[in-house]
Amino acid sequence: MPTRPAGHKAIIEAARKEFSEQGYGATSIRDIAQRAGVSLSALYYYYKGKQELLVAILDEGLDAYFAACDKALESAGDDPAERLEAIVAATVRFRTGHPVKSSIVLTEGRSLEAEHLERYRKNEERASQQFRDIIDKGVEEGVFLTPYPDDARRAVIAMCNAIAQWYRPDGPVTEDELVERYVSLALTVVEYRPRAARRSLRA
């Protein structure tokens, strides 16, 4: 149930691409209108201004990512390893599948004016928090042996996020293969040791 009239999609899409390619500061609102194939006035008819476009794009970008994470975590059980796998997989798929959304969300937060900044940073924080919850629980339960949970978390997030910068769909690695690798890397980073394995080691 979109609250906005038609024409919106094209404008947002164009703005996203421009912001992503040139950065918010270097993008002119005329570039966006032209790319969207609408008049400058039409753009202002739909949106209050450049900043509102950015807010809309950033919010939507975060929401989409959270939705993807939520969905993945829903089907996962309680097991920290399973949950970490789920969120890493969701993140990797989001980075490869939505590189433009990803790059904006990851770089243009700083272009927000004071009015929107705080709320956005707090919302953004939820992403980090999800990883934190999972990893901390794994450490608590003794399945993640990393001695530095905070740094492990940052490392996992950073490596997943970086995908948006280099991944090309026509590259040598399939998306599924990439997911598998990053899940494996993430488990390595947190030094995952399944209970069964540990028991067997003890034996």
Added chain:
Amino acid sequence: MPTRPAGHKAIIEAARKEFSEQGYGATSIRDIAQRAGVSLSALYYYYKGKQELLVAILDEGLDAYFAACDKALESAGDDPAERLEAIVAATVRFRTGHPVKSSIVLTEGRSLEAEHLERYRKNEERASQQFRDIIDKGVEEGVFLTPYPDDARRAVIAMCNAIAQWYRPDGPVTEDELVERYVSLALTVVEYRPRAARRSLRA
């Protein structure tokens, strides 16, 4: 022994901070002049324009990082683990010690105009290459067990680079401690197994 007359340092320094805080596109050359405490004309007396400032800053940023890496690798031996430790330590220390230089080098390459872009991207690539050489050698020698050397490399680089975004010198972790953790993380990511350890396992 400055090759340029006085005033230069202040200008570059101011430009670095502005570019880092607002991004190249959103930074006005007047902002830079004001922050440097020089007149607009003085800035143009020393630099041909905004783009030349960016080029100078990016080049210097890369050079400084390469110098740090080179120095660290010189004192390291041939052992891939030792070399990986050295370059990760150098990178972490560069990110914590030069967060402004780091953030510009890591984000403003895209603001280069075509004229400078290619050369810069090629130069930038050398950083990646150094990691690649070390990790590939470790894999070859059988001390890095990671099945995905390329992704491990990207992960290590990404996690080190991300430090520039969140590290604060007055935070809870000392620089030395951080270096230790990231070296450890990096070795984990490449799945380092020292020969001695492996031999003992086989026994």
Added chain:
Amino acid sequence: MPTRPAGHKAIIEAARKEFSEQGYGATSIRDIAQRAGVSLSALYYYYKGKQELLVAILDEGLDAYFAACDKALESAGDDPAERLEAIVAATVRFRTGHPVKSSIVLTEGRSLEAEHLERYRKNEERASQQFRDIIDKGVEEGVFLTPYPDDARRAVIAMCNAIAQWYRPDGPVTEDELVERYVSLALTVVEYRPRAARRSLRA
């Protein structure tokens, strides 16, 4: 039936006067906007820039002159003397009636950037060519006795063009009188001898 919205005329008119009085290089686009009574932005809304204004003015100036010549030559017959009279009269009237247009067309061609220069010079050449055709035909037919048709042509053009520099409508000579004099001068320069006269001389 103006193809451009209102405001255009005033801008072009103002630009013409400024270019004519100060020269293109010395004219600031603010001078033009102010003289036209529009804002600087309005000017840029209608024209892409200073150079485009010049191009528009030069093109229009040449076109207007050619139109005047064409009209004059249409009503003239085939006789070279009659045609020379027609084009000289048209030129004189254009120089006295449109001194501003004339002075720009005669002096600011050099201010065109490479992109427009060649086309303009070629177009400009048509004026010279019209005189050449007429004079050469007169020489061929034996009614113009000048031994130097090229120099005679240049002389006629130069003397007509110069009118733009000194003629003042409130001067001692009426436009019609001036036309008569320059037509007479031109015929003198080409050493016009009507066939009838020559026959009688021969007799």
Added chain:
Amino acid sequence: MPTRPAGHKAIIEAARKEFSEQGYGATSIRDIAQRAGVSLSALYYYYKGKQELLVAILDEGLDAYFAACDKALESAGDDPAERLEAIVAATVRFRTGHPVKSSIVLTEGRSLEAEHLERYRKNEERASQQFRDIIDKGVEEGVFLTPYPDDARRAVIAMCNAIAQWYRPDGPVTEDELVERYVSLALTVVEYRPRAARRSLRA
């Protein structure tokens, strides 16, 4: 006995070329310094500014032309035809031999600021006056039959001046030939009829 130190010549020469090629308004003082191969400061050491350069160049240009005319008229007798021949020849030679000086003198008077303008225009007038004196005397003596001495004078001057715009030393016509043609054209324009010829006609 030059009153100015060395280095002057190069600066003036450079300024002349730049003014001639781009016009005073479009020429930057840096262009001049660069072309002269001197520093910007050196230029200001010798000249008070851009306007002073123009004044010097215009004055020198007029003086040189007047000197050439004077020299030519000295060797001429009292006969108006002979004197017209002399001044036309001198003018043609000046236009072909000094195209840069000529073009500046002929076009950049308007770039003078009020302070210098009046004096210059008055000085410039002397050129016109010389032609006027000669032609009027010829008319008075009955050897120039033109009914429009003023227009004849303007025509002669205009056609001579125009040479600076199109003459190229490597063109098809030698300078001497050109002089001959323009002298002949000038005599035609004033409708010169030698007394002898008239007497013979009467006979």
Added chain:
DNA sequence: AATGAATGAGGGTTCATTCAT
């Protein structure tokens, strides 16, 4: 619902010029 016209502020850059040395 949609737009062409217009604007003031500010963009990067170049200007002619001055001054301490």
Added chain:
DNA sequence: AATGAATGAACCCTCATTCAT
């Protein structure tokens, strides 16, 4: 005699935005 450094004003132009229609 000569210059490197520095400046304030002005340059052309683009910006995000508004408003009458």
